[in-house]
Every structure is written in structure tokens, then in C-alpha cells.
Amino acid sequence: MNSSSVNxxxxxxxxxxxxxxxxxxHILTDAEDLQFYSTDVYRQADEIASVVVRPGSVEELQAxxxxxxxxxxxxxxxxxxxxxxxxxxPIRQNTICVDTCRLTRIEINEHDMYVTAEAGxxxxxxxxxxxxxxxxxxxxxxxxxLAATVGGSMSSYAVNYGSGLYGVSAESLTSLDIVLASxxxxxxxxxxxxxxxxxxxxxxxxLTGVFVGDAGAFGIKARVSMRLMRRPPAFQACSFGxxxxxxxxxxxxxxxxxxxxxxxxxxxxxxQKTALTRMESANPFDAAKSVFLSARNPLDGALxxxxxxxxxxxxxxxxxxxxxxxxxxxxDNEARAKIAEVRAIGRxxxxxxxxxxxTYFNAEPFMDLLPILGPNGERWKPTHGIIPFSNLLxxxxxxxALLDEYKDRMDALGVQLTRMLMFxxxxxxxxxxxxxxxxxxxxxxxxxYPADLLPxxxxxxxxxxxxxxxxxxxxxxxxxxxxxxxxxxxxxxDYPYLQTRKPEVAGLVRKIKAGLDPSGLMNxxxxxxx
Numbered sequence: 251m252n253s254s255s256v257n258x259x260x261x262x263x264x265x266x267x268x269x270x271x272x273x274x275x276h277i278l279t280d281a282e283d284l285q286f287y288s289t290d291v292y293r294q295a296d297e298i299a300s301v302v303v304r305p306g307s308v309e310e311l312q313a314x315x316x317x318x319x320x321x322x323x324x325x326x327x328x329x330x331x332x333x334x335x336x337x338x339x340p341i342r343q344n345t346i347c348v349d350t351c352r353l354t355r356i357e358i359n360e361h362d363m364y365v366t367a368e369a370g371x372x373x374x375x376x377x378x379x380x381x382x383x384x385x386x387x388x389x390x391x392x393x394x395x396l397a398a399t400v401g402g403s404m405s406s407y408a409v410n411y412g413s414g415l416y417g418v419s420a421e422s423l424t425s426l427d428i429v430l431a432s433x434x435x436x437x438x439x440x441x442x443x444x445x446x447x448x449x450x451x452x453x454x455x456x457l458t459g460v461f462v463g464d465a466g467a468f469g470i471k472a473r474v475s476m477r478l479m480r481r482p483p484a485f486q487a488c489s490f491g492x493x494x495x496x497x498x499x500x501x502x503x504x505x506x507x508x509x510x511x512x513x514x515x516x517x518x519x520x521x522q523k524t525a526l527t528r529m530e531s532a533n534p535f536d537a538a539k540s541v542f543l544s545a546r547n548p549l550d551g552a553l554x555x556x557x558x559x560x561x562x563x564x565x566x567x568x569x570x571x572x573x574x575x576x577x578x579x580x581x582d583n584e585a586r587a588k589i590a591e592v593r594a595i596g597r598x599x600x601x602x603x604x605x606x607x608x609t610y611f612n613a614e615p616f617m618d619l620l621p622i623l624g625p626n627g628e629r630w631k632p633t634h635g636i637i638p639f640s641n642l643l644x645x646x647x648x649x650x651a652l653l654d655e656y657k658d659r660m661d662a663l664g665v666q667l668t669r670m671l672m673f674x675x676x677x678x679x680x681x682x683x684x685x686x687x688x689x690x691x692x693x694x695x696x697x698x699y700p701a702d703l704l705p706x707x708x709x710x711x712x713x714x715x716x717x718x719x720x721x722x723x724x725x726x727x728x729x730x731x732x733x734x735x736x737x738x739x740x741x742x743x744d745y746p747y748l749q750t751r752k753p754e755v756a757g758l759v760r761k762i763k764a765g766l767d768p769s770g771l772m773n774x775x776x777x778x779x780x
Contacts, residue, residue, distance in 0.1 A: 638677075
């Protein structure tokens with residue numbers, strides 16, 4: 251029996267059994283709810299989920315998976331919901347959407363220096379819990395950490411805070427608890443041993459790695475364990491304006507090789523304007539309070555607030571590209587020594603400007619999901635490539651040529667492309683074009699965008715031609731990424747993972763999928779798998 255053969259009577263029985271597991275109050279079957287859970291940042295799925303279920307424990311999650319298997323019903327898992335690559339969108343009938351919002355337990359092992367968080371824990375909640383003990387994980391969240399969950403960030407990878415030193419989200423892992431398609435719970439790393447705990451990742455084959463970046467195709471993440479470190483007490487930041495993208499990219503690559511930057515990002519002129527708009531829209535007293543409280547002492551806090559006030563928020567409005575760097579240290583001297591090395595390189599390629607942007611983001615690291623609509627109410631769709639340094643300038647030039655090719659059509663249909671730039675560790679560069687185009691909102695925007703701000707956002711008419719152009723250009727950008735040897739995070743069902751692998755690699759991935767999920771019920775379509 252395939253999943254499409256489940257009849258309405260069986261579907262009703264399945265919903266009843268799911269309700270018996272979690273309680274009826276944690277089951278959603280209303281048409282509007284199902285539409286919302288079948289829509290991500292970019293689009294609505296062609297197939298709508300049959301039911302949304304919210305487990306309250308790992309044991310309930312296991313029971314839900316067994317129930318799905320009994321009815322041959324596919325399962326997709328939704329964390330913070332900020333996917334824009336069809337990550338949790340159904341492609342088959344009778345799909346169960348598992349919402350992890352109630353899986354929020356956190357266990358901190360301060361002695362052995364690791365933390366275990368259930369999959370639905372947000373990065374902001376984890377950061378708050380660890381801050382009370384002066385601890386944090388090495389990678390400590392993306393910009394979207396108010397919504398983004400630890401489970402989703404391991405299924406899709408994530409970068410930003412801490413990535414300059416510690417890499418992508420997975421590089422902080424010690425162990426995963428995975429609910430397999432059978433309903434069994436698999437623990438990886440040292441937690442997979444008899445009497446073992448989740449303190450260490452590597453013992454024999456790295457089974458943890460099999461389930462990272464899998465978009466939920468191999469199993470559902472139930473718990474995530476990560477190593478801990480003491481929070482560095484010292485912080486320094488600097489910002490540079492650059493006359494063009496080549497200077498900005500070259501400076502960022504050279505600074506990456508120092509291995510001292512904790513977080514960084516570069517902005518093209520439009521992205522820069524958006525970042526400044528966000529700062530301007532914040533309550534200035536709240537912003538000043540956040541900067542003051544994040545400082546190492548009251549005097550330093552007062553000085554930082556004064557510098558932000560003197561710099562104002564117009565200092566980059568005439569710059570072409572900018573880049574922003576933050577460093578940490580065990581002492582002010584260490585942090586200052588690191589930022590001095592960053593400045594020495596930055597000054598070779600651009601001009602130093604006030605560091606208000608990285609200072610602000612250090613104080614207010616996690617943002618509401620405001621970017622899901624552009625500054626003027628546009629629809630928003632990022633795409634990206636992780637580029638080797640040797641191909642970065644070529645990739646940029648290829649992208650510029652693509653923009654020139656499409657300029658007239660983009661202007662006619664109200665489509666724009668902006669870019670954010672970021673390095674992680676000393677050997678990877680994220681080149682992230684983002685589409686903005688005038689179009690009607692979806693149910694996702696209506697429910698996720700902050701309700702108090704939504705009435706002030708411009709509304710646009712339906713623009714199917716603009717959407718079609720975005721899809722066309724997105725495909726061309728993907729071809730450039732393949733040509734220039736790029737990798738991707740957040741593969742979902744969007745990036746061409748399986749079809750671009752060597753035959754031996756694709757064959758191994760299919761064998762792993764068949765061994766772990768023989769009925770193909772775990773997020774069908776993810777990674778390009780059936």
C-alpha cells in the first residue's frame with residue numbers, strides 16, 4: 251500500500267490515534283492551520299498536510315512515528331518554520347506534520363561541559379539558559395535564533411554567531427538522539443555506548459555526522475547535545491566601508507585566514523540599507539539599554555552608547571559595500587590584539603567607519619522574522635552558495651554578469667537582488683543573493699510577521715510573472731554554484747544535492763536511506779531522495 255491509498259476512514263482513525271498519544275488539544279486539523287503548516291517563507295506546497303501534531307515528549311514523538319508507519323503516512327518535521335527551501339513542505343497525500351514546539355527541555359551538565367536540548371528549543375532560549383551559568387555553546391545561533399531551533403539547525407546547518415571561529419552549527423555537536431522510521435531511538439557519539447553520556451562525539455565511525463544536514467530524511471532529531479565553553483568576557487568590533495565588492499571580498503578572505511574573528515558579515519548597498527533601517531526602527535532607548543547591559547562594565551557600556559550616539563546611523567549610507575567583524579577574548583588586551591590584526595588588513599582595502607552595526611547585533615543578536623518581507627513589503631527569498639576562496643571572485647563576476655543579463659526584465663517586474671557575505675572558520679565563504687520582489691503576501695507572512703508592525707507594511711498585488719522570473723533566475727544562480735564548486739546548507743527539497751553527487755556518493759546515500767527508512771516515509775523528497 252502506498253501513502254496515497256490511505257482512505258478517509260483510515261485517515262480519521264490515524265488522527266484519533268495521534269490524539270490519543272498527545273491529547274486532542276495538541277492536534278491541528280483546521281484547514282487554515284494545515285495551509286499555514288504547508289507553507290514556508292517562499293511558497294505554499296502543492297500538497298497540504300493532513301494533520302499537525304505537537305508531541306510533548308520524546309516518547310510521544312516515538313509513538314507518533316510508529317503511528318505514521320502503521321498507516322503508511324509520510325512525516326515531515328517543522329522546527330522554527332523559517333525554511334525557504336521546501337524543507338518541511340509535504341509532497342505526498344496524508345502527510346503528518348510534526349511540530350516540535352513543545353519539545354523544549356534543556357539539561358545542562360556543567361561538570362562535563364555539555365548541554366542537551368530537545369529539538370524544539372530555540373537558540374535564544376538556549377542562550378538565555380546558559381547565560382545564567384556564564385556558559386554558551388561555541389556556535390550559538392543564527393540571526394533568526396528567536397524562532398530557529400537547535401533541531402532544525404542540525405538538520406539544515408546554520409551559521410553566524412561563533413561561526414568565524416567554530417564553524418557551522420554541526421561542529422559544536424557531541425551527540426544526537428534520533429527517532430528512526432521504526433520508532434526506535436538511536437543515540438550517537440559517546441551516548442551510544444552502554445552507560446555512556448553525551449559528552450563526546452567521536453568513538454568509531456562518526457554516526458552523528460550521518461544525521462546532520464539530512465533535512466530529516468534519515469530520522470527525526472529528538473535531542474541535540476553540544477559542548478560548552480565559558481562565555482568570553484571581552485568583546486571588540488570594527489566596521490569597514492569598501493569602494494566595490496572585489497575589495498570587500500578580498501579583505502574578508504584575508505581576515506578569515508587570521509582565525510580570530512568570532513562573527514562577521516558583509517553587506518551590499520541594499521542589504522546595508524536594510525540593516526540600518528532595522529537599527530533606526532528600534533526604540534533608541536531600548537537599543538541603548540541593550541548595548542549598555544551587554545558591556546563588560548558600566549563605564550564601558552556608557553562609552554559604547556556614547557559612540558553609537560556620536561556616530562549616528564547615517565555613516566554607511568554613501569558606502570558601496572561594508573563588512574563588520576567581532577572578536578572575543580579572555581581579556582580586553584586579547585580582544586584588542588585580535589581586532590588590531592583585523593584592522594590592519596581592513597585598512598589595506600577600505601576605510602574604517604563607526605562600528606555601530608556589529609555593536610548593536612552583539613547586544614541584540616536575535617531578531618524577529620522581519621526579513622520575511624522586504625523594507626517596502628516585498629516578498630523575500632534567499633539563496634546561497636558556500637564557495638571556495640579560489641573561486642569567490644569568479645563567482646561574484648559571474649553573478650554580476652547574470653544581473654546585467656536580467657536587468658531589464660527584473661526592472662519591469664519589480665524584482666531585485668541583494669547580497670549578504672560571510673566567512674566561517676578559515677576556509678569557507680557564503681555568498682548569499684536574496685530576492686526581493688513586489689507580490690502578494692501568503693498565509694505565512696500574515697501569521698509570522700510581527701502583528702503590531704504588519705499594518706504599516708505596504709501591500710502589493712499578485713505578481714505571478716515576477717514569481718516566475720524569480721524561479722528562473724534562482725535556477726540560473728544554482729547553475730553558477732555548480733560550475734564554481736559550491737556547497738549548500740538548508741538543502742531541503744530545493745538545492746540539487748543528489749543529482750550533483752558522484753555516482754558512488756549518490757549510491758551510498760540511497761543505501762543509507764533504504765536501510766534507515768525502507769518505506770520512504772521520512773520527509774520524502776528531501777535531499778532529492780524519493
